[in-house]
Amino acid sequence: MRTRIKICGLTREADIDAAVKAGVDALGFVMWPGSKRALTPERLEQLSARVPPFVTRVGLFVDQAPDLIAECAPWLDMLQFHGEEPPEACELYGMSWLKALRMRDDIDLHEQASRYHRARGLLLDAYRPGVPGGTGEVFDWSRVPADLALPVILAGGLSPENIVQAVHQVTPYGVDVSGGVEASAGVKDHDLIQAFIGGVQTADVTPATR
Numbered sequence: 001m002r003t004r005i006k007i008c009g010l011t012r013e014a015d016i017d018a019a020v021k022a023g024v025d026a027l028g029f030v031m032w033p034g035s036k037r038a039l040t041p042e043r044l045e046q047l048s049a050r051v052p053p054f055v056t057r058v059g060l061f062v063d064q065a066p067d068l069i070a071e072c073a074p075w076l077d078m079l080q081f082h083g084e085e086p087p088e089a090c091e092l093y094g095m096s097w098l099k100a101l102r103m104r105d106d107i108d109l110h111e112q113a114s115r116y117h118r119a120r121g122l123l124l125d126a127y128r129p130g131v132p133g134g135t136g137e138v139f140d141w142s143r144v145p146a147d148l149a150l151p152v153i154l155a156g157g158l159s160p161e162n163i164v165q166a167v168h169q170v171t172p173y174g175v176d177v178s179g180g181v182e183a184s185a186g187v188k189d190h191d192l193i194q195a196f197i198g199g200v201q202t203a204d205v206t207p208a209t210r
């Protein structure tokens with residue numbers, strides 16, 4: 001099965017066009033105001049209108065107010081909860097959702113998969129204390145169990161340089177990238193987007209060499 005691709009932190013129409021042209025499956029919109037990629041609901045509405053059918057629009061939230069999430073919901077297909085939201089908080093909107101988990105040393109992914117069993121997938125990101133995500137850091141991919149009960153979306157420091165190795169080693173359902181396709185902080189680069197998606201496609205059709 002081919003590896004699904006999400007690019008996160010879109011802020012410009014031209015970047016959406018470039019990602020769609022390159023073959024992206026999902027686009028992430030960061031609604032957490034602490035991010036350099038943060039959008040207002042008004043800007044989300046504008047960018048959302050640019051996304052063609054069959055490309056999934058994912059809204060990223062970090063422990064945010066239900067009112068804000070509900071305000072954004074009409075412009076989204078899926079929610080990504082990147083904070084400490086309990087399962088009940090993720091269920092409030094009647095929408096598909098992903099739970100992001102940061103890979104602390106003591107995390108038990110099987111336990112988390114059971115806790116968040118209504119999620120459409122678990123997005124695994126690097127852990128840095130005090131930062132909810134988007135750190136550009138890689139975690140030890142050997143910590144991802146092959147038998148998790150939910151689809152795994154691998155994230156954290158992915159880039160055109162490491163994506164073939166990542167897909168070969170983890171064989172995730174999907175991958176998610178933000179900083180690895182930016183030429184400068186928060187600004188997407190079209191060549192890097194194309195190289196990243198090309199890397200996933202290459203990994204999908206080449207055998208892993210170890």
Ligand SMILES: O=C(O)c1ccccc1N[C@@H]1O[C@H](COP(=O)(O)O)[C@@H](O)[C@H]1O
Binds near residue numbers: 032062
């Ligand atoms: O992108 C952000 O600014 C962000 C802010 C808060 C939480 C998560 C965020 N992004 C997500 O982090 C991972 C990894 O990003 P990177 O590739 O390491 O830069 C990714 O899932 C983004 O969706």
